[in-house]
Amino acid sequence: MNREELARRVLELVTEIAPDVDATTVIPGINFRDQFDFDSMDTLNFAIALHRELGVEVPETDYARLASLDKCVEYLQGRT
Amino acid sequence: MPSEFRLPALGADMDEGTILEWHVAPGARVKRGDVVAVVETDKGAIDVEIFMDGVVREIVVTPGTKIPVGTVLALLDVEGEPAAAVPPPSPTPVGDISAPSPTTVGEGGGEGPSGDRLKISPAARRRARELGADVSALKGTGPGGAITVEDVEKARAIPQPSPQPSSTGAGEGDKMREAIAAAMSRSKREIPHYYLSTTVDVTPTTDWLTAHNAAAPVTQRLLFAALLIKSIALACRELKGFSGFHRDGGFEESPAVHVGVAVALRGGGLVAPAIMDTADKPLVTLMDDFRALVTRARAGRLRASELSAPTIILTSLGEASVDAVFPIIQPPQVAIVGAGAVVARPWVVDGQVVPRQVLTLSLGADHRVTDGRLGAQFLARIAAKLADPGSL
Numbered sequence: 091m092n093r094e095e096l097a098r099r100v101l102e103l104v105t106e107i108a109p110d111v112d113a114t115t116v117i118p119g120i121n122f123r124d125q126f127d128f129d130s131m132d133t134l135n136f137a138i139a140l141h142r143e144l145g146v147e148v149p150e151t152d153y154a155r156l157a158s159l160d161k162c163v164e165y166l167q168g169r170t
Numbered sequence: 171m172p173s174e175f176r177l178p179a180l181g182a183d184m185d186e187g188t189i190l191e192w193h194v195a196p197g198a199r200v201k202r203g204d205v206v207a208v209v210e211t212d213k214g215a216i217d218v219e220i221f222m223d224g225v226v227r228e229i230v231v232t233p234g235t236k237i238p239v240g241t242v243l244a245l246l247d248v249e250g251e252p253a254a255a256v257p258p259p260s261p262t263p264v265g266d267i268s269a270p271s272p273t274t275v276g277e278g279g280g281e282g283p284s285g286d287r288l289k290i291s292p293a294a295r296r297r298a299r300e301l302g303a304d305v306s307a308l309k310g311t312g313p314g315g316a317i318t319v320e321d322v323e324k325a326r327a328i329p330q331p332s333p334q335p336s337s338t339g340a341g342e343g344d345k346m347r348e349a350i351a352a353a354m355s356r357s358k359r360e361i362p363h364y365y366l367s368t369t370v371d372v373t374p375t376t377d378w379l380t381a382h383n384a385a386a387p388v389t390q391r392l393l394f395a396a397l398l399i400k401s402i403a404l405a406c407r408e409l410k411g412f413s414g415f416h417r418d419g420g421f422e423e424s425p426a427v428h429v430g431v432a433v434a435l436r437g438g439g440l441v442a443p444a445i446m447d448t449a450d451k452p453l454v455t456l457m458d459d460f461r462a463l464v465t466r467a468r469a470g471r472l473r474a475s476e477l478s479a480p481t482i483i484l485t486s487l488g489e490a491s492v493d494a495v496f497p498i499i500q501p502p503q504v505a506i507v508g509a510g511a512v513v514a515r516p517w518v519v520d521g522q523v524v525p526r527q528v529l530t531l532s533l534g535a536d537h538r539v540t541d542g543r544l545g546a547q548f549l550a551r552i553a554a555k556l557a558d559p560g561s562l
Contacts, residue, residue: 109316109469110436127436129489130393131464141388150383150391 091170093163100162103143107135118159144170172227172245175220179239180211181442181477181500184349187211188236189243198226200246205473207243212349213441214470216477224248290317346439357501361416362537365496366545367508369530370553371517376527378559394512395431395486396457400562401555402484402507403427403448409548411540412505413481421504421539430480430500431460433467441467442483442500443476453562488512494530504536505545507552 091099097118104122105113111126122128136156137148146169148156155165177187187209194206205217206226224246231243290310294317310317357363375397383391406413406427414424428444435441443466445451445459466472482503487495488511495508510530517526531552535545555562 107465108436109465127434130395131461134388134391134393135461135465137388137391147388150380 093167096166096170097159097163099144100159100166103136103139104159107139108132116159118163121157122159123157140166146170173222173224173248174242175206175222175244175246177209177237177239177241177243178218178221178474179478180209180213180216180474181353184211184213184239184477186236186238187216189231189233190215191233192229194226194229194244196226196228200224200226209474212345213439213477214435214467214472216472216474218243218474220246222246222248294318294322346435350439353500354498357499360501361499361504363499363534364537364542364545365532365534366542366549367494367496367530367532368546368549368553369528370556371519371526372512372529372556373527375556375559376512382559390454390457392453392457393460394488395484395509396453396460397556397559397562398486398507398509398552399429399431399445399448399460399484400451400453400456401552402482403429404555404562405548405551406482407449408551409544411544412535412548414504415481415502416504416536416538417502421536424481426481428479428481430483430503431463432483432485433464435468441472441477442480442485443467443472444479444481446476446479482506484509488529494532496532497534499534499536504539505548506534507549508532508534 101113101116104116105111108126108128115125117125122132126132133153133156137150137153140146140148140156144166146166148165152165156162180187188211190208190210192207194200194204200206200220201223202219202221204220206220207218209216209218226244227247228245229243230245231237231241237243308317308321309315311321376394379392379394379397386392406429410423411421413427414422416422426447427449428446429448430442430444432440432442443463445456445463448456451459463472463476480500480503483497483500483506485495485497485506486509488509491511493513494510497506497508499506508531510532512527512529514525515528516523517528518524519526531549533545533549535548540548
């Protein structure tokens with residue numbers, strides 16, 4: 091998957107786990123937490139979705155590296 | 171003589187709703203626990219389950235109609251032993267939780283029949299109501315065919331016959347705020363609250379959790395809140411007077427413990443749906459249910475029974491980085507537990523000051539039922555359960 095595809099896929103997953111987030115308003119460089127009040131439940135759901143949809147198992151110690159769209163893409167590149 | 175299916179009570183702060191959709195038509199066979207209608211409330215769209223088996227004879231209330239709790243929605247021909255199995259419909263709306271039996275939820279399972287539910291985001295639903303658009307006529311272009319705000323706005327260009335726009339000009343957030351204010355005012359007026367708090371060392375718990383989550387597959391990881399929810403449920407089993415309802419001038423301990431979890435909604439406001447039979451669930455099952463519940467709360471897809479069932483509530487403001495919360499009871503309940511953030515603090519262990527992970531637990535409870543002394547024991551009991559996560 092190239093960077094663009096990956097970003098699109100991640101965005102889909104974010105709106106899937108947080109249906110009350112409007113995908114068109116996501117700013118790639120800003121943490122989900124600061125933009126959408128993402129909490130530990132959202133992060134866990136996101137990790138589960140990444141595992142289910144992309145086959146990537148993210149250890150809890152790496153959760154900080156999923157904090158924003160940009161960081162996610164960075165982290166997932168080479169892992170998918 | 172057909173049986174009446176009435177709009178059940180939806181919790182302390184909701185006394186009316188607007189029928190959005192029916193999932194059944196006259197002639198349809200239904201069984202206890204089936205989601206038969208979707209009702210728009212101040213707290214989002216709610217799936218309403220039926221609490222009897224039978225065949226739908228007549229739909230009385232059409233979509234788009236705003237009605238108070240207790241209104242007859244449909245008539246059913248009930249099979250077998252009729253009225254006996256049906257809980258009495260509630261004539262008193264606010265706070266009454268007589269309607270659907272909480273046990274039906276467990277049977278229905280976590281996600282429920284969401285498959286045949288109209289897929290629409292809460293934002294799109296809100297926009298549709300503002301515009302008076304009929305969402306059932308729309309085709310969704312969002313993920314999984316979900317109807318988006320854009321779909322609603324596009325469709326608006328085409329004039330459609332629509333149910334009368336129910337909105338009165340007040341935004342959804344305002345209405346939820348009004349509902350919360352009304353319930354909390356009632357609580358403070360009627361309930362002689364007392365408050366307690368205690369700060370406890372939860373390092374063994376966080377260590378256990380870190381180890382568990384490092385070893386478990388991602389789908390079986392736990393959140394700290396899940397351990398706390400289970401601890402509260404077990405403490406409720408051991409000490410009476412905190413889990414149940416104060417109604418008709420007296421307190422009734424609930425035979426089952428259903429811990430409600432306060433969930434903040436991103437658009438503002440909060441709901442507190444229940445994890446059913448909390449004390450009986452293994453942690454991983456409890457966590458699955460907790461996760462599904464939060465997701466559905468935020469998607470505006472809760473079930474009526476989940477909103478009316480909580481026998482006690484946990485409000486966990488730890489993520490908002492406060493040390494402690496002094497929670498207000500949601501009537502007809504008689505207790506609410508608050509949890510602040512788990513933070514590293516200097517702590518005295520065996521005469522030495524060491525860094526430990528600590529948590530401030532608090533309790534708001536009802537003096538009509540318990541006193542501070544029992545409340546203190548209750549908090550201590552929760553802390554003791556939490557300190558031994560392996561036994562949860």
